[in-house]
Amino acid sequence: MALLKWAADENVGHMAWLLAGGEQLVFEALSFAAKAPRTLGARLDDLLDVDMAFVFMQFVLQSWSTPRAREYRRMHGIAEDVGTAVTVQRMVFANCGGRSGSGVAFTHNPASGENRMYLDFRLNSQGEDAVSGRHSASGAPGLRAALPSVAARLQSLRGVLEDEFGDAQEFEFTVQDGVLWLLQTRDAKRTPWAALRIAVEQVRAGKPTTATARRRLAGIDFTLVEQRHVAIDAASTLLASALPASIGVASGSITLDASTAQTYATAG
Numbered sequence: 001m002a003l004l005k006w007a008a009d010e011n012v013g014h015m016a017w018l019l020a021g022g023e024q025l026v027f028e029a030l031s032f033a034a035k036a037p038r039t040l041g042a043r044l045d046d047l048l049d050v051d052m053a054f055v056f057m058q059f060v061l062q063s064w065s066t067p068r069a070r071e072y073r074r075m076h077g078i079a080e081d082v083g084t085a086v087t088v089q090r091m092v093f094a095n096c097g098g099r100s101g102s103g104v105a106f107t108h109n110p111a112s113g114e115n116r117m118y119l120d121f122r123l124n125s126q127g128e129d130a131v132s133g134r135h136s137a138s139g140a141p142g143l144r145a146a147l148p149s150v151a152a153r154l155q156s157l158r159g160v161l162e163d164e165f166g167d168a169q170e171f172e173f174t175v176q177d178g179v180l181w182l183l184q185t186r187d188a189k190r191t192p193w194a195a196l197r198i199a200v201e202q203v204r205a206g207k208p209t210t211a212t213a214r215r216r217l218a219g220i221d222f223t224l225v226e227q228r229h230v231a232i233d234a235a236s237t238l239l240a241s242a243l244p245a246s247i248g249v250a251s252g253s254i255t256l257d258a259s260t261a262q263t264y265a266t267a268g
Contacts, residue, residue, distance in 0.1 A: 103172070118139070
């Protein structure tokens with residue numbers, strides 16, 4: 001119980017939830033983690049290098065105060081005092097060979113709102129490799145070719161996740177030796193265009209209510225919800241290509257940090 005006590009005694013504005021205790025700690029298909037709390041103390045020494053756990057916990061808690069995190073909270077109206085959490089759990093490994101890998105998936109396309117799973121997946125790689133953008137990842141066709149049973153299982157979980165949480169979901173997953181593990185899920189980030197399409201189609205399907213859909217669309221300026229495309233002619237030269245972060249067209253200088261983006265925005 002030492003870790004749990006440490007989290008309470010040394011809290012500096014954060015609450016650390018430390019879960020340990022069984023084979024279901026990482027959940028698959030909504031079989032949620034953590035058995036009864038009585039199993040916590042008995043399992044900590046078996047599962048953890050306690051000193052190393054402290055180090056990693058501190059890294060996670062300190063991430064709450066990074067400039068990027070602070071800017072994200074400012075943009076999205078998230079209070080500074082709600083804190084973050086740490087979950088210490090049994091590890092599954094995505095770098096165990098050709099039948100392992102990691103990925104992130106959306107139950108609806110986050111750019112267009114299309115009612116089709118969108119995912120990035122990278123074989124024989126840990127989660128950071130799949131989501132950091134430093135390495136290319138394959139989509140649903142690549143996963144179907146490499147691990148067809150896993151791809152089919154993910155498809156079957158789309159409806160389960162949306163029914164359980166009542167909205168389009170963004171979730172991370174690991175495959176270890178052909179076994180699928182869902183690590184975490186959250187309401188999916190989406191473009192305004194996608195938000196509108198998802199809300200309309202869900203209301204037509206009877207879920208959610210119109211009032212709930214309207215709340216989810218609050219803050220969107222519908223006069224700006226449009227799609228634009230670049231008209232490319234034969235004389236145009238393509239300099240580079242990449243996966244877009246959103247639909248639409250933009251031009252001008254780019255910035256890779258929040259402070260420079262603020263400076264550009266202030267300058268017009």
